[in-house]
Amino acid sequence: MAIVNTNAVKVHQPECLDDFALQQNSRYKLESILDQTLPFPANGVCGIVLYGLYGTGKTTIANLLPGLIDTSKADPNAANLQPSSIRDTQEPFVDYHPCAQGQNGAQLTQQINNRTQLISLNASGYHFVVMDEVDNLTEAAQAGFKAIMGKHHVIFIMTTNNLDKIDAGIQNRSVLIDMNVPPPAYWRPILSRVYTDANLTPPTNAVLDQVVVAGRGSARSIFSDVVMGANQAKRSGQTAVAKIANIRS
Numbered sequence: 576m577a578i579v580n581t582n583a584v585k586v587h588q589p590e591c592l593d594d595f596a597l598q599q600n601s602r603y604k605l606e607s608i609l610d611q612t613l614p615f616p617a618n619g620v621c622g623i624v625l626y627g628l629y630g631t632g633k634t635t636i637a638n639l640l641p642g643l644i645d646t647s648k649a650d651p652n653a654a655n656l657q658p659s660s661i662r663d664t665q666e667p668f669v670d671y672h673p674c675a676q677g678q679n680g681a682q683l684t685q686q687i688n689n690r691t692q693l694i695s696l697n698a699s700g701y702h703f704v705v706m707d708e709v710d711n712l713t714e715a716a717q718a719g720f721k722a723i724m725g726k727h728h729v730i731f732i733m734t735t736n737n738l739d740k741i742d743a744g745i746q747n748r749s750v751l752i753d754m755n756v757p758p759p760a761y762w763r764p765i766l767s768r769v770y771t772d773a774n775l776t777p778p779t780n781a782v783l784d785q786v787v788v789a790g791r792g793s794a795r796s797i798f799s800d801v802v803m804g805a806n807q808a809k810r811s812g813q814t815a816v817a818k819i820a821n822i823r824s
């Protein structure tokens with residue numbers, strides 16, 4: 576069988592909030608940070624916790640947010656944009672921590688404490704700390720970590736599959752963003768773009784919605800299904816996609 580290299584369908588890598596399907600309330604909170612409706616960090620709130628099921632885009636957004644927030648604060652052009660279309664134009668000062676085993680105890684908290692003593696020398700003056708899978712931190716580390724939240728120039732961005740394993744004090748200092756499946760209709764423009772970028776006519780909304788429901792909002796499953804269907808159509812010389820198979824059913 577011929578392999579579709581040249582025509583292989585690609586997913587556009589997300590660059591701004593518009594590239595994500597988000598629950599309305601989650602979008603509202605993130606946009607409020609970017610357009611300064613919500614002063615942040617301020618009033619003791621300096622964290623963002625992205626929580627939800629596997630593959631819903633938490634790590635992807637967590638890695639993008641330092642650039643988006645930094646741009647909203649340091650790039651004067653950002654004020655003329657819709658917050659959902661702001662793209663990173665800065666070089667934010669970011670430390671990434673996967674919080675994996677072996678790097679999840681009080682030592683990590685101490686390391687973050689030391690690092691955040693440094694003053695960021697870039698335009699915004701903010702220092703970002705991204706902590707992926709933050710529920711892996713031990714209880715003692717979470718308690719210590721809570722105590723270092725509150726430096727005025729530091730913004731903490733965290734992800735977790737298990738919000739209930741996050742220290743209540745950390746939650747209280749954070750904006751909580753539910754990344755679980757939004758209404759399937761919110762995915763339609765993002766999925767349609769995969770087809771139109773590949774010069775294919777997208778399937779009906781009902782078919783797209785069914786893919787989102789079958790994938791339970793997991794971008795991993797949804798994009799895999801969509802790309803597989805689009806590649807099949809390309810390979811067989813079709814210009815439209817009528818149905819999509821699901822990799823998990």
Ligand SMILES: Nc1ncnc2c1ncn2[C@@H]1O[C@H](COP(=O)(O)OP(=O)(O)OP(=O)(O)O)[C@@H](O)[C@H]1O
Pocket residue numbers: 586587588589594595596627628629630631632633634635636734736794795798
């Ligand atoms: N809006 C998007 N557009 C394109 N690709 C996306 C989007 N959101 C997520 N992805 C892709 O989907 C995959 C899963 O996303 P990600 O790793 O961010 O999920 P997660 O919520 O962190 O999952 P886990 O809970 O398993 O850690 C990644 O390959 C990512 O690049």
Ligand SMILES: [Mg+2]
Pocket residue numbers: 633634635707734
């Ligand atoms: Mg992740």
